Each structure stands twice: as C-alpha cells, then as structure tokens.
Amino acid sequence: MDNNKYHLEIISPRHVVFKGEVESFTAPGASGSFQILKNHTAYISSVLIGEVKIRHTDGYDEIYATSGGFVEVEHNKVTFLAETCEKVSSIDLIRAQESYERARKRLEDRSSYDPERSRQALLRARNRLRLAEKYNKQ
Structure with missing residues (x-):
C-alpha cells in the first residue's frame, strides 16, 4: 500500500x-x-x-x-x-510501576511538591503503566 x-x-x-x-x-x-x-x-x-x-x-x-x-x-x-x-515495547513494566507509585506518593505529600506538577507526573506514569500492561504481556 x-x-x-x-x-x-x-x-x-x-x-x-x-x-x-x-x-x-x-x-x-x-x-x-x-x-x-x-x-x-x-x-x-x-x-x-x-x-x-x-x-x-x-x-x-x-x-x-x-x-x-x-x-x-x-x-x-x-x-x-x-x-x-x-x-x-521498550517500557520496563517494573520500572513503570515504580514510577507510578513514586508519582502517586508525591501527589499525596502535598507539602513537598507542586501539586500540579505532581498530578501531571502521575498522569504520565499512569499512561506508561497502562500501555505497558496492555501491549507488553509477559
């Protein structure tokens, strides 16, 4: 084509x-x-x-x-x-899970981090994790 x-x-x-x-x-x-x-x-x-x-x-x-x-x-x-x-295909599922957990904890700890940056980091981490789980079945 x-x-x-x-x-x-x-x-x-x-x-x-x-x-x-x-x-x-x-x-x-x-x-x-x-x-x-x-x-x-x-x-x-x-x-x-x-x-x-x-x-x-x-x-x-x-x-x-x-x-x-x-x-x-x-x-x-x-x-x-x-x-x-x-x-x-290059996303490491374990590292993606760790990144998601770090981002989630940062969002919960509002005293140390900018909440909007933390929310965006969580959205990015969730996206990477979701796609890795969907397409990189191990």
Whole structure:
C-alpha cells in the first residue's frame, strides 16, 4: 500500500524518535483521538498524554506512549513535536510501576511538591503503566 504513504517525524527534545514513511498516525487530541492519512488537509493540533499509533507501510502497527506535544500536517508531511515519546515495547513494566507509585506518593505529600506538577507526573506514569500492561504481556 505504498501509494497511501506520507512522511512522519516524531521529535522530542532529546532526539528524533521516528523518521520515515507511514500510512497513518493516530494520537489523542483535546477533542478526542484523531488520525492523519495521506493527503490530509493542513492541520495543527495539540496532542495530550496518551497512546500514539503509527501504521507502517507494511501494515504493522507500532505503539508509543507520549506525554503530549503538538502535531503539524502540511503537504503530506507530519511533524509531531513531543515532550516525550517512547515505544511501548521498550517500557520496563517494573520500572513503570515504580514510577507510578513514586508519582502517586508525591501527589499525596502535598507539602513537598507542586501539586500540579505532581498530578501531571502521575498522569504520565499512569499512561506508561497502562500501555505497558496492555501491549507488553509477559
């Protein structure tokens, strides 16, 4: 299905997460999940914490956990500028559970940490844990 492909780049502050040809890109937006296909109209959107799915040109789906960012679509090129974005297959379930517990405890201990930062950390940790449990069945 190469005739349905377009160029996608996922870029985080630390590195280029993905760069290549894909059939689709699906991400969580403020109004719900959205999908980008070839010949999509020009578009800019925020991306929320959640699951990002890339469908490769061979039909293989690759799942990523993101903490949000912005996506721009123009002339069959999609750029996702992500705060963080990691392949779900690379998430260590034990470390994800530990991270979730740390974030939960920080939110409970309101005297030591900024509550909003703690809440956001908990949402990110919960997302990573949920996706790791869903896709990385061991």
